[in-house]
Amino acid sequence: MAQPLVKKDDDRDDEADYSPFMGIEKGAVLQEARVFNDPQLDARRCSQVITKLLYLLNQGETFTKVEATEVFFSVTKLFQSRDLGLRRMVYLIIKELSPSADEVIIVTSSLMKDMNSKTDMYRANAIRVLCRITDGTLLTQIERYLKQAIVDKNPVVASAALVSGIHLLQTNPEIVKRWSNEVQEAVQSRAALVQFHALALLHQIRQNDRLAVSKLVTSLTRGSVRSPLAQCLLIRYTSQVIRESGNTTQSGDRPFYDFLESCLRHKSEMVIFEAAKAITDLNGVTSRELTPAITVLQLFLSSSKPVLRFAAVRTLNKVAMTHPMAVTNCNIDMESLISDQNRSIATLAITTLLKTGNESSVDRLMKQITNFMSDIADEFKIVVVEAIRSLCLKFPLKYRSLMNFLSNILREEGGFDYKKAIVDSIVILIRDIPDAKESGLLHLCEFIEDCEFTYLSTQILHFLGIEGPKTVDPSKYIRYIYNRVHLENATVRASAVSTLAKFGASVDGLKPRIFVLLRRCLFDSDDEVRDRATLYLNTLGGDIEIDNDVSDFLFGSLDIPLVNLETSLKKYEPSDKAFDINLVPREVKSQPLAEKKAPGKKPTGLGAPPSGPPSTVDSYERQLLSIPEFANFGKLFKSSAPVELTEAETEYAVNVVKHIFDTHVVFQYTCTNTIPEQLLEDVIVIVDASEAEEFSQVISKPLRSLPYDSPGQTFVAFEKPEGLPTTGKFSNILKFIVKEVDPTSGEAEDDGVEDEYQLEDLEVVAADYILKVGVSNFRNAWESMDPDSERVDEYGLGQRGEGLSEAVNTVINILGMQPCEGTEAVPPNSRSHTCLLSGVFIGGVKVLVRLSFGIDSTKDVAMKLAVRSDDVNVSDAIHEIVASG
């Protein structure tokens, strides 16, 4: 045992805060380090000083270059001592000091001597130290020893060499790759951890050679792996091989699945869990494959170890997102976890239950959650609120109890982010569930009565201004809004004035009363509030009908990108000429790459427009209509998600968004130039529509210049038969002029070269003509439609190895419609399933689809398709789409 580092002071012993390092000071310790230079080394004292130095470094103290060098040089003297303990400390501090290249040379010979020592501990540690501090040139000198060490009979030495190899592979791959024979030998080692380290290194050496990795996995899965850690690695490599091989074999079985499944019966929990996680992560996992993994995870749920419960519930929570039915068996265990001591586990359990719950269990669940909410932190509450929001969208009929729950928690204590999450959720529910509008708005009104967050108050007031006037009895909101003018700070008051004005503009009956209220605001103490009141009184004043300009002013949003407005304003120099907003460019020019948000994420909450189509369509529409050539195309019906036309990491990245209008289709190509030395000019996409006969190109709008790393857009527009779901295939070539850019000055050369770049093909499919629009009660909606519009037919879908869920998803994707009431999820092992879809067809025609699937023992799937819609022709069109899909 090491001795106390400072002599104990007897009367200090009672003090609770006693520390041997009390009053330690860098300068003094550096002085003490002089003992390293003593001709007669005192190993114990030297060890103590090194410990003090390490303590200082550990506490965040830094040494100057000079100090570090001095310490390093004196430490090197300590290699003279044969004291094992001291040598260990010397190794440790050399690693911590991370010496520079010229300093490394000083210790190299000492370390190389230790690498060949008879003492295993010296060999192992010297290897680790030397590999940590060395650079490539030295490595060739010691390579021979390292190769020997990898197959050393002492497992500690072998592991040290192998782990060092893993680190060195990052910096000197060509050298480490030469060791693969030795590493291969080490994989067969009887020592558990040596096998683990060897496997990790071998895989990294070969990771770019798919065949070699596949062979490695094949040979090892036959069972010669000893340590649980190595077995976990093997599971990871196996799932990688499965992922890359992609397809199932002809018999419908996934290669290596049996191996993963057998690992579920391993004796180590670590391995069982790794295998269960790997199975749940398989691409397109079937319910049959999932079942054994779910079973072991379910057992873990009732473990006494929190870590195990957490791991299991977190994995099940993830599974519930894609296969809610597979997790329902665990619901009883989950429910008991709601009261788990560990709040992370409880929250995960709740959100899992919310995902897997069915309509009948909602009320009971809400009761349990109410008790739980009061004793968890805000960050967990936000997760729960978000889960409740999606539950409500899934079961719109239950909106009453869920909305009540949200309004209750809105009244309780909570921070800004939590309150914002609740308000966002209520707003989304109001938007998507028409029945919930009135009660939702009233809850929000009550909330702003007592809301301490200015931001939320103003956002809610704005939202009220848009939604309130459309309700049956708009007058009941006025009181809440006008109260704000009395009781709040200036920002909220100004916002309340604007909201009042919106009510005045939209509801004629309320106008005189609004005027009275606005006039009172003229005496407000804040000038913004007074200015707004004056402005609205004048614009809305008089008996004349409120014309379009006024309502545009009140309700319209700015149709100019804010960035452009900002640059124009900055450029503007005060002169006689007034600033003209019409001169601000409307095209979205260059958005820096960093600002690109994850695609496909639906805008949520107050940031998104309160009603109608989601804002991406809105902003696309505004952007397209601001381009004069497209201004007469009419209303934008649908914009597709961006489709990539290039592979990742190519010279030029291009994606396209398909915009569908009634008589036109516009392709919006977003191009990114990833080569810093190039400037592209006159960028245009040449589209060959020979496989899309019914389309004829009308406009092509090139992009004048495309500098490095700032995406730009070019457009091509086609005319198509009005209102029909015309489909076709288009091939694309990117054409442009390349100019070299001087990397130092950033200047482009004057002369450019014309060049072309082949892009992938693009298809316009039937789904592009159908909007995903859900209905809250499918049965009612179905029955309210004309039965004469119904068209029924049966289809054979052939053999489906993955079962019904695959068939259901395929049909949903072909039609591009919104699944209703959670019917897109197929219970595991079911033999039949009904899926309900709803959507709006081009031309604004509502369509409902009822799909009944059945599967027989040979996995042959049959489907009955019933369609009702406002227009019989559309019903027929849906059948045509399915028949040709």
Added chain:
Amino acid sequence: MSPSKLDLCPSVKNMLLLDSDGRRVAVKYFSDEWATNSAMEAFENLVFSKTQRTNARNEAEIILLENHVVVYKFVQDLHFFVTGGDEENELILSSVLQAFFESVNLLLRGNVDKKEALENLDLILLCIDEIIDGGIVLETDPNVIAGKVASNSVDSGAPLSEQTLSQALATAREHLARSLLK
């Protein structure tokens, strides 16, 4: 070197040993996510404040923090933490944590508290060094780890002539003490 580059290999981002006020006893970071000492301290404060009120004395506990999974256990006035990535197998991290506090327990001969840990800080630092190397798990058997750390005697292969008299005496004392303890 960041453990994220180690692709599929299980990796540990840091090991922390804090006292009951959240102050450092010994910490080691293996990931360059925390570039400065203040970033490290901020992380330690966060971890400490989020776990402080939980009961991690009997069984190791777990928490998800800013894309990190942290497993932890408290013994007396010492708080042991092991951090891994968001997607790391929680049970692997937990086995590292177990290796950590059990080998410390062996090295401190059951007296696991802050005072004892600081007085034997060299052993704690060596212990961390023996468990993880650059983010990779080196050893998880507490007995093996403690054995490697505690082999603290003078190299027996050294010729006696190279030892000073006082060293020789110290060696003799230690041999005697050990034979008595057996």
